[in-house]
Amino acid sequence: MRLEVSGIFKTYDGKVPALIDVSFSLEENGIFSLIGENGAGKTTLVRILSTQLLPTSGTATIDGVDVVSLPKKIRERIAAVPQEARAVPWMTPIQTITSYLMYRGYNHAEAMEMATDTIRKLGMEAFEHQKNRKLSGGQKRKVLVATVLASEADIIFLDEPSTGLDYISRKDLWNLFSSIKDRKSIILTTHYLEEAEALASRIGILNKGYLVGFGTMEDLRNLSKYPYSIRVSSPDFELEGDSWKVVHLAEGGTQIFTYEDQVYNLVSILISRGLRFTVQEISLNTIFENIIYGGTRDDKTSQ
Ligand SMILES: Nc1ncnc2c1ncn2[C@@H]1O[C@H](COP(=O)(O)OP(=O)(O)OP(=O)(O)O)[C@@H](O)[C@H]1O
Ligand SMILES: [Mg+2]
CATH class of the missing domain: 3.30.70 (Alpha-Beta Plaits)
Structure with missing residues (x-):
């Protein structure tokens, strides 16, 4: 995937800008992680790149396709879990994942196989047939993450996928990310900096709307006075x-x-x-x- 972000500004309702002149480019598969304090602008940037929100100005393209003018073309290739997303309460995890895959064009048998495989990889067998509304907060989160990871979308946006997950579940998720990162591009926000450090090939640091660091761990280390x-x-x-x-x-x-x-x-x-x-x-x-x-x-x- 080639992602080019150029001079993105976003101001909600004329208030303090959430993103200020953000520019960077990536040209590889793998994991790109966005980190930053609460309110730094991570979700705003993810929503713009995944065509859920329009920037105030600036451009972003994925493999040359503009996210603002050609959102439909982008949506065919991406799957996203927003920070505040909720699984449909009266469906089970296996139904949630299977129906999403069928919506994306797989037949029932294919969708069941892909859903079952992801459920196994994420250690969700114990609750796959319970209604989502009866699951714990972390289990509900896992259902959403599993849903997009099961899809064969080659670009996946995950806004804080590991928030609220227990240690073992987070490890399962990391293993799953690692196993698919050569084939897919994953854009991930997180407050677990060890997670970004261990998984991401590139990291972006947002601070009050500014992109204040971008690159590999080595690039970022070199920004510090004492590496x-x-x-x-x-x-x-x-x-x-x-x-x-x-x-x-x-x-x-x-x-x-x-x-x-x-x-x-x-x-x-x-x-x-x-x-x-x-x-x-x-x-x-x-x-x-x-x-x-x-x-x-x-x-x-x-x-
Ligand atoms: N819908 C909205 N309307 C108005 N202001 C918003 C809206 N969404 C976000 N903001 C503001 O934009 C800024 C960036 O918010 P954003 O949600 O992108 O931060 P974040 O880095 O994802 O934070 P967190 O780590 O808490 O999820 C904040 O000042 C926030 O108050
Ligand atoms: Mg956020």
């Missing part, structure tokens, strides 16, 4: 210097953030002092905090 982190078990480690930042962690131990070319120096010092440590590239959580807070929150940065 490396050394965790020292000693709680009272101190080291003067301009090429790193030393943070004492509330949970115990010390974290040193630094540049790649200083890692060797620091490691040598730590070894000579007989201290135990681990060296890592910074996580998406740290990158996100650095970007959102401008890398200035000296006392709050964590791995």
